[in-house]
Amino acid sequence: MTNTMDGGPLYKSVQRALMEQLASGELKPGQLIPSERQLATEYAVSIGTLRKAIDELVENRILIRQQGKGTYVASHDRERLLFYFFHIVPQVGIKSYPLVEAVFFHKSTIDTEAAQRLGLALSAPSFHIRNKLSVEGKAVSVDDITLDQIRFEKLNAPLFKERPNTIYNLYQEVFGITVVRTEERLRAEPASEEHAKLLKIKTGAPVLVIRRVAFDMRDEPVELRISTVNTTEHEYFAELL
Amino acid sequence: MTNTMDGGPLYKSVQRALMEQLASGELKPGQLIPSERQLATEYAVSIGTLRKAIDELVENRILIRQQGKGTYVASHDRERLLFYFFHIVPQVGIKSYPLVEAVFFHKSTIDTEAAQRLGLALSAPSFHIRNKLSVEGKAVSVDDITLDQIRFEKLNAPLFKERPNTIYNLYQEVFGITVVRTEERLRAEPASEEHAKLLKIKTGAPVLVIRRVAFDMRDEPVELRISTVNTTEHEYFAELL
């Protein structure tokens, strides 16, 4: 491969080329990509260089290598969500997948905070969706999701509510948007009356508020999700290194 | 290098050998390790294999590569702490290093939670240290630290209070204990009278409580730190992928 753009390392050029195929949807989630030998020939680089290009994509969980089978484009499923994007765990006992119930699905103009976080104009049309999450029958979180109506044009309540899989899987399957990373900001706040009612706690009781912005493969913000969490029996868990 | 232990990959054996030198203190923080070519010869492996052994240690920030200079053993300094282990940021404005003031330094028997988290017996002797952290003159966090008196035998108040650098740097320099990863569990709770007074907020106001366990190179828990954070002007920030 001739060193496209800049003057950086060759493997970075190969990586960008692959990334472009992924971001454009030329290579779809769940799909098997060509073998390393084939790609090495195609891009006219050595097998070592080709592997180095893929290494970082595998680390970022954009591709998944399976010895003997091949390399796949990662797709969002329950396991991935639970493991990488859902950080609420019971204070005692083991982590499990939450039951998600829809509270409402609205179309409205975007609020100031969401507009800023998603990089949209102040009066942009948006979806505002509220879900209630329960673990073992107990309400643990109320999630308020804001999405750009332009970007998620075909979205509607039935499509959203009857999704067969996770929300991120829906974004991926229906809109071709793959969430690859998130930024979370956490605060302790008194529960509003609305949220307290859903969580079955007292108004003003301390709740953990998580503001999460999700980014796609082009590193553009796609979703703002504000989770209001009852931490009397659960907690937020993070490992840092 | 002959494949020590198990039957895993050769580069893992080399990695374990290096790791052992690091954990034992044979290679000290800040020190330059032998060049890749030297190590490759020493372990009788190819340069590629040797680099692969080092790659993961560099990713885990145990070693630091510097082109043209060499590879160093990572040491804890203010920048590293700020970047990797201090996650409190202002809601507006940029992150900065906190001012740390000692509140007290006690010797006492360990409490139930700390014993469990640190894997110690219920009546083990421990240090209990409380600090107040301020950013731009405002109290943002009260940190309650629990340490094993056996493991940190020579520790005393003056040594702790007059440390020239960060707390983790003290652990490293004086006790040869390098913190390589932490686990954090977060909850929203009402502020106790004690903590509220130090944070200059009302008793019972929502505060973010962070329970952090720090692990050393052998992956043994070494410190429990409970941070009680006032999130009216600051927040906890995490990037996830």
Add this chain to the structure above:
DNA sequence: TAGTGGTCTAGACCACACA
């Protein structure tokens, strides 16, 4: 048995730091 990713080699050359 054929095809895939995983490991390993023994070099070469480049980019950078420092004296």
Add this chain to the structure above:
DNA sequence: GTGTGGTCTAGACCACTAC
């Protein structure tokens, strides 16, 4: 200039999967 890490090559062989 010398020595370091960073990139790249052109293979070989191993471990695993699926037919």
